[in-house]
Amino acid sequence: MSGAVSRDAASSQAEALRADALAGLAASPKSLPCKWLYDAEGCRLFEAITRLSEYYPTRTEVRILHESGPDIADAIGPGAAVVEFGPGDGTKAVQLLGTLQAPAAYLPVDIAAEWLDAAAARVSAAFPDLRVRPVVADFTLPFDLGGRAAGSRTHLGFFPGSTIGNFEAREAVAFLSRARASLRPGARMLLGADLVKETTVLEAAYDDAAGVTAAFDLNLLARLNREAGADFDLASFRHEARWNARLERIEMHLVARHAASVMVAGHRFRFAAGESIHTESSHKYSPDRLRALAEAAGWRPVRMWTDPEQLFSVWLLES
Template sequence: MSGAANRDAATAQAEALRADALAGLAGAPKTLPCKWLYDAEGCRLFEAITRLPEYYPTRTEVRILQESGPDIAATIGPGAAVVEFGPGDGAKAVQLLGTLQAPAAYLPVDIAPEWLDAAVARVSAAFPGLRVRPVVADFTLPFDLAGRAAGSTTHVGFFPGSTIGNFEPQEAVAFLRRARASLRPGARMLLGADLVKEAAILEAAYDDTAGVTAAFDLNLLARLNREAGANFDLAAFRHEARWNTRLERIEMHLVARHAQSVLVAGHCFRFAAGESIHTESSHKYRPDRLRVLAEAAGWRPVQMWTDPEQLFSVWLLEG
């Protein structure tokens, strides 16, 4: 992508961040979309989170992909083009591509060009002959993959990490429906989904004793200060993880330590003591509920793989 195109994408991203912040902070309750947690520092902190002892999802999903890799590869078949939604550093893609039979291409999709660099570099180094074509797009919206892989290649969507849990259920259905439309007819989807479990395990995973998740959450306010003309005092907020039993989701909140006013892009927002900004939800699924959700989006669940402790699941869906 050219320098001018990169600048245009960065400008559009900054405008979208400001618009989302103004809309979310004007609501009741106050919210911010979780996608804005992932600037360069947010990505670095999240990678640190995945290595924490309390944070089981990453290592458990990796274990499933390792132990069930041959079965997954046999079910998918040879010659697939892997389309990864939100690739992170590309580590899981390398693992998946290493198990597949003669993969045809790797197409990582993310909203900001700089976020794709690590995934492209890692996958290209691991598979020098593989066609790697990054796609700059907001994968929560429709996007075009025309011409990105060989004409006869089957697409396999790859959405690991239980990122599906960050969507509200109706939004998850809409995402899966749009993903199906963006992929080729007859595509498949390999989907990671966290499972419902004890609240104590979940709350610890999202509020670790080392404070890394707190730093990750608070970094969103630092980003707003830097990119949206805000003046948040990070010390005036604390991170909190809550298990919502009714909705079966973990919620991350930034809670105001005292009453205060904050400026964002010239707009004033008042906080009462104890009032929070809801920054992320992570829905946990029961297998029956995930199956219903996939079918509502037009996918047919083919197989589910999980770990012995039933902490996490990986699903193969057919379009």
């Protein structure tokens, strides 16, 4: 039965990938949802990106959680059940839980059960006495925690990594609103958000000298070839990171080196030289913009922590 379920899930995912590819490549300008960057190879490459010297967000957020950990714990108080939206490998959860005062439970939420298992295992190994209850759900939609956090004083939503920046403003407000509805009344949220800074720093973080981010971006075309019946010539496209000052976001694009014709799932798409596929956006925030975003979703920002260089921010929001 599990094998059939896995095959059904894989088939559904391939169908969704094809549908998104056909719609996105037929649009003007061409684009693809950033979620499709993260197949197994994409996840491996992204983990490599987080260790690059140019990529400041991960290490800076970790530094803030470490150096401001006692202050964060005092602001949150004891007995919180930590509900992490998209836990990754659980590393940041281990760091946070290690600073909190008597956390009651850890509830990682993700649609991918295998990622949940890895995060839950890491947290359980670090805190054998902590109640760990994974929740298989799409955290961009409303979900029910049931009684998994019984006995906790409050819920603490945890959304690190500036993943909020992958949403358009309207989508970010909708996510934060739904997250608030999924948590217990009176819940809090610890939110990581990248800050606006010099263009050179931003572009280097998303287009490193070693070409790891380029490989990450181009891997999307390899995935389309493998899973969506495409015939992209990867050598005909290059990765480019662009700072969009008007929208305050870094954009990743795959740019055609020359005119090209590509088949995807039996449909032909033509590219002019220099035409691109927009594959990901990463919005950066001023404190005022992040505050307005949170308030529009019904949260009240109460504290912000940052690093000495003011590259990144961690916010505590109250509902």
